[in-house]
Amino acid sequence: MAKVTVKLFGVLRVDTGLATSEVSANKLGDIFKFVNEEITEIYEERHRDDPELERPDAISFSDAIVYINGKRCPRKGRKLSDGDEIWLMSPASGG
């Protein structure tokens, strides 16, 4: 398993409060699984204090825009190496 850093940006971070995590993973698909588990844990913790809180279901992490070491990568099967930095971003536009 490679040890990689995962960073969330955009709406993904705002909705979840999750910014940076160190993760062990073989391929990109494992990262999505990890993030979803983290989110579920965070949500459940918050939900105990605030039963009204809605799950951030608008987010589907497997649909995030992915950058690995500064390069865009859409392939979930992409193998990871030690020290890789993975950015998961939501789409953005503005003016």
Add this chain to the structure above:
Amino acid sequence: MAELKGYMGKVLLIDLTEQNHRLFPWTDKDRKRTIGGKIMAGDILFQHVRPGMKAFDEDNWIVVTTGPLTGSGCPNTSRFNISTISPLTNIVTSSNCGGDFGLSLKRAGYDAVIFTGKAKEPTTVEITADDVKFKSAEDIWGLKITESQEKLPKDTDKLVIGPAGENRVLYSCVFSGERTSGRGGVGAVFGDKMLKAVTVKGVQTAPVAKPEKLKKFNRKWVKTLMTHPLTGRQLPKMGTAGLVSAMQAHGILATRNFSAGRYEDFEMVSGEELTANHLLSNSACTTCVIRCGRAVKVDGKTVKGPELEILGLLGPNILNNDIEQILKWNYELDEWGMDTISAAGTIAFAMELNEKGMWDCGLEFGKTDNISETFEKIAHREGIGDELANGSKRMSDKFGGKEFAIQAKGMELAAYEPRRAVGMGLGYATANRGGCHLNAGYMVVLEGLGLDVDSLTPHGKAAITIMFQNLMEAISACGSCMFTSYAVFPGFLVEKPNWLLTRAILTAFPYVGPAVNILNKFTRLAQINIPLIPHSKALNLVCDFHATLGTLLTVGSHGYNMERMANVILGQKAGADKLPKRLTEVPQDPNDPRTKVPLERLKKDYYRARGWKDGIPTYKTLKRFNVDMSKDYYDRVVREARADG
């Protein structure tokens, strides 16, 4: 009066020299040709301007226009436009604003108001349905924006300039509420005319052709905007500030006066940081369902928060990682009444001049303790402020450094570094008003932000840029916010970036250029209304004239060609569509020669598709898009433009 619905049917012409007013003739034929907004203003100016006319001439007109959707109940339609000859660029500038002045102008019974002449003393003009009054503004001359607004009648909507406009800072702006007509120095033209403020009030409403159908249609439109990933999620949650990290990822975040596209400390000045630690609440223009505005605290006061441009240009672009400083500077620039983009871009240029020993001004990258005082000096044109008030192009004429004065046609670029988004580079260079990201067509939305089209290839970029420029021109003319155009992209393209279908479509995108160019040339072919661009159908329901996507493209093309020709009349030379050499000759990544804007190649495609030669529309093109000009006059101004262009 107008037979067409959606319009009030009257245009007011106010003479500040003579202190009188009259109605300006504007017919339904004119309305159909221009829709309204910036194209209407451009048309009025096109007919008015003459060779040699300058921004501070007495007969330079300020044209304030609304669109037919303004006040119609359609979402995001409180926009209005101010056009005039820009003192910054010496060509036409059109500056769009989301404040309430446009709504109130229509309530007072007018679609537009034109100002001509010069007052002899500081003046406030009061517009109501029955009258126009001229009052002394001596008591508010010299005051900042908020103080000025507070001293004007509370039951009115207002246009106001600050000290920067009064002192003719070439990039000063005009405020309506907390919103600005920011770009091109319209505030300086107000100041030169001694026009400190305009107030307006009224109670009328524009007639709507099919009110019941419109209500139903609007419900769907609102739903589309509120469920779209960009207009319903990203913009409300993060505002435009949410782009900082996306731009960093893609390498297009202007850094160190556009010498790089990534900044090590970007997270400290990002939308994520703003949202987590500084955001008090969203704010919005009236009628807006997106709510991209931010409210933050500065010195204990709740004020307007920063947008992407100011985060980028007073953050990475001057090597500043202190977001609290940016919040404060944003507020200060607003209070002085200055365009944040041009002010910040000019300061970055001055920093590099200083660093290279070309101008000893005391401004340094990463040094932030003298920025606030510099803004004050600019607003009052004191010391170094007198040079900075003229913008980076004039400074480069005086001190040198043209290759790193980051402007186009005299207007400073927004925070998108175009060497990794080359279509955006073409847009900056060809935009009629100068280095503006929106007038440019905003190709960057395809080139790595919302979508992921190959951002380094020149293929197809000219055709798509033209299509976007024309379409955005027309959407703006309706009175709609440009952000409504982001819903043009089907949600799945944005939400499912990793789908095979999405990737296939985006990979093929650059190769649709020839097909897009057929539509660009034969705009009337698009005799359809499509749900993704609801503005044309809205025109049918509000105004009761037959509008289609083809109408928007035709009117947009008319607007773009006409405004370009107005610029040529005003002295714009052939070959004026340029970018500084830093962006066209120096690769952002020294190991990747593709990371620069291949401008000559892009312009060749662009001019061919536009029907322009060296940046000037051919006479045939003008005829195609209903731009009315005699052949003799055309030949004369074009000859002049080519003389030493």
